[in-house]
Amino acid sequence: MGGQCPPTLSLLSLRPLRLCGLLYMTEQKTLPSKLVRNIREKSIELILFLAAFSSVATTVAILFILIKESLAFFTQISLWDFLTDTQWTPLFGDAHYGILPLLTGTLMTSMVALTVAIPMGTIAAIYLSEFASNTLREIVKPCLELLAAIPTVVYGYFALLFVSPLLQKVFPELSYFNMLSAGLVMGIMIIPFISSISEDAMRSVPLGLREGSYAMGATRLQTALKVVFPAGISGISAAYILATSRAVGETMIVAVAAGLQPKIVWHPFQQGATITAYIVQVSLGDLPHGTIEYQTIFAAGLTLVLMTLVLNIIGHFLAKHYREIY
Amino acid sequence: MAEELSDGVIFKPKAEVKNLNFYYGSVQALKNINLTVPEKQVTALIGPSGCGKTTLLRCFNRMHDLYPGNRYEGQILLERINILAPKVDPIEVRMRISMVFQKPNPFPKSIYENVAYGLRVRGENKRSLLDGKVEEALRGAALWNEVKDRLNDLALNLSGGQQQRLCIARALVVDPEIVLFDEPTSALDPIATASIEELMSDLKDKVTILIVTHSMQQAARFSDYTAFMYLGELLEFNKTETMFAKPSHKMTEDYISGRTG
Ligand SMILES: Nc1ncnc2c1ncn2[C@@H]1O[C@H](COP(=O)(O)OP(=O)(O)O)[C@@H](O)[C@H]1O
Ligand SMILES: [Mg+2]
Numbered sequence: 001m002g003g004q005c006p007p008t009l010s011l012l013s014l015r016p017l018r019l020c021g022l023l024y025m026t027e028q029k030t031l032p033s034k035l036v037r038n039i040r041e042k043s044i045e046l047i048l049f050l051a052a053f054s055s056v057a058t059t060v061a062i063l064f065i066l067i068k069e070s071l072a073f074f075t076q077i078s079l080w081d082f083l084t085d086t087q088w089t090p091l092f093g094d095a096h097y098g099i100l101p102l103l104t105g106t107l108m109t110s111m112v113a114l115t116v117a118i119p120m121g122t123i124a125a126i127y128l129s130e131f132a133s134n135t136l137r138e139i140v141k142p143c144l145e146l147l148a149a150i151p152t153v154v155y156g157y158f159a160l161l162f163v164s165p166l167l168q169k170v171f172p173e174l175s176y177f178n179m180l181s182a183g184l185v186m187g188i189m190i191i192p193f194i195s196s197i198s199e200d201a202m203r204s205v206p207l208g209l210r211e212g213s214y215a216m217g218a219t220r221l222q223t224a225l226k227v228v229f230p231a232g233i234s235g236i237s238a239a240y241i242l243a244t245s246r247a248v249g250e251t252m253i254v255a256v257a258a259g260l261q262p263k264i265v266w267h268p269f270q271q272g273a274t275i276t277a278y279i280v281q282v283s284l285g286d287l288p289h290g291t292i293e294y295q296t297i298f299a300a301g302l303t304l305v306l307m308t309l310v311l312n313i314i315g316h317f318l319a320k321h322y323r324e325i326y
Numbered sequence: 327m328a329e330e331l332s333d334g335v336i337f338k339p340k341a342e343v344k345n346l347n348f349y350y351g352s353v354q355a356l357k358n359i360n361l362t363v364p365e366k367q368v369t370a371l372i373g374p375s376g377c378g379k380t381t382l383l384r385c386f387n388r389m390h391d392l393y394p395g396n397r398y399e400g401q402i403l404l405e406r407i408n409i410l411a412p413k414v415d416p417i418e419v420r421m422r423i424s425m426v427f428q429k430p431n432p433f434p435k436s437i438y439e440n441v442a443y444g445l446r447v448r449g450e451n452k453r454s455l456l457d458g459k460v461e462e463a464l465r466g467a468a469l470w471n472e473v474k475d476r477l478n479d480l481a482l483n484l485s486g487g488q489q490q491r492l493c494i495a496r497a498l499v500v501d502p503e504i505v506l507f508d509e510p511t512s513a514l515d516p517i518a519t520a521s522i523e524e525l526m527s528d529l530k531d532k533v534t535i536l537i538v539t540h541s542m543q544q545a546a547r548f549s550d551y552t553a554f555m556y557l558g559e560l561l562e563f564n565k566t567e568t569m570f571a572k573p574s575h576k577m578t579e580d581y582i583s584g585r586t587g
Binding site: 206210219222226231233 | 387420421425429433443444447448497500
């Protein structure tokens with residue numbers, strides 16, 4: 001998603017640009033020749049290119065290492081076993097390498113999180129874009145966005161030490177580590193990802209469409225739900241996809257509060273390890289390079305990257321599809 | 327109840343604007359407007375750009391209520407009720423008075439749902455009733471034959487002229503008493519413009535039409551009455567033939583003959 005890339009890109013690219021601007025101003029008096037100007041233009045272009053290229057290069061390098069180590073892993077463990085074995089016990093004597101336990105853990109926590117974040121984020125976005133006054137929006141929006149700025153480890157302990165005990169009062173069968181509270185808290189954390197982007201999408205819906213709806217006698221709520229929301233759906237679905245990627249990749253909250261025991265999970269009351277939680281867990285110990293245990297990290301990581309990649313591709317096509325029709 | 331113009335023209339009034347002032351914040355955009363809109367006739371609002379035509383039109387369906395700081399003074403009477411009164415719900419007003427905008431603004435929905443919108447907003451969801459009303463409105467807007475086989479297609483795939491006729495169908499489906507048009511052909515090519523003008527002449531048997539136009543020819547071609555506005559004031563109102571043949575105001579004459587505006 002574009003959302004994460006631009007800040008770094010602009011930081012990288014703006015600074016050289018400003019420096020070159022200064023250079024240009026001081027040199028202009030003495031060297032106004034066309035050749036010098038051309039060289040300057042070209043070098044700025046090169047710097048900009050390198051800035052953009054560095055992010056591409058990093059992505060490629062990460063993918064390269066992931067794939068290389070994963071390939072080593074799959075020479076020993078068949079892809080079939082990886083996808084169908086129901087146990088994940090690479091560190092035990094009786095080692096099994098089935099990704100399903102971690103995958104179900106990841107999907108379960110993500111699902112709980114999205115069940116919270118999508119409705120809450122969408123409602124917040126509709127409220128901010130269609131109902132709130134400008135002053136109220138100026139106050140509420142930064143507060144909402146602060147939710148995403150809290151360190152995730154804080155959320156993790158909030159889930160473990162506050163939300164879980166609270167939920168246990170209602171559901172005594174809830175285990176100490178559980179995916180429900182981790183997912184709920186993660187859902188709160190990703191609300192601003194959805195509300196911010198969805199609000200932007202809805203606010204950029206042309207005024208003429210809103211007026212067309214009001215002119216037919218529609219109320220504000222009808223206009224928001226029947227016209228503005230569908231008109232902004234491409235941006236809104238992009239927000240949902242981004243939030244899903246964020247949920248799938250979230251690490252600290254689940255590592256702290258959801259548990260670390262990889263078992264296939266069916267119910268959010270259970271404890272369960274996610275792909276990310278497994279990766280931090282084993283990375284904390286020191287595994288010798290080149291061992292199969294070491295390579296499991298990369299196989300799990302590649303699975304995660306592929307999931308996010310698929311989500312991003314879906315998001316890209318959704319956005320493109322809606323841009324075409326609207 | 328009948329209204330008589332200075333030279334003896336008699337018509338039945340549909341709405342009466344009385345001493346209307348309108349303010350965008352502290353800026354006064356309309357100054358003491360008095361106008362009687364004849365029933366089931368086409369009344370054109372003309373005048374140079376920025377003279378307040380759109381502002382006046384949008385008073386009729388209380389569109390100005392959507393934005394903070396706007397203020398009305400005076401009255402617009404619709405069957406003896408002042409629709410500008412603060413206790414009157416703007417939504418009630420918009421249920422009786424439809425509007426077609428300058429730029430076609432179909433919703434990102436199917437052709438069918440675009441037309442059915444006004445009915446759905448009023449809580450009407452019975453399919454058989456909607457089907458009939460949608461067809462009737464599309465026929466009324468001279469669009470039925472072009473779209474009857476693809477009612478479920480997205481409205482945004484229609485051409486500009488078709489989109490505007492769709493917006494007219496959308497405005498007609500709720501059987502409005504008055505339809506407001508704000509330069510409905512200014513974004514369209516000459517052929518689409520001609521078809522919309524023809525459509526509007528047909529409509530006036532059924533509904534009262536108030537139309538803002540910047541084109542003298544358009545006003546002359548199919549309006550029955552014309553009001554000339556200048557700098558927020560309404561300078562002259564008369565039958566269109568009379569107005570164009572012997573305008574009583576010097577400003578009107580200059581504008582009609584193309585010397586201003
Ligand atoms: N939203 C607004 N806020 C402030 N002034 C406005 C606004 N809309 C229009 N005006 C002003 O009111 C006057 C009348 O505008 P308008 O009714 O759009 O004219 P017309 O439709 O005849 O071209 C103009 O001077 C315009 O600048
Ligand atoms: Mg105008």
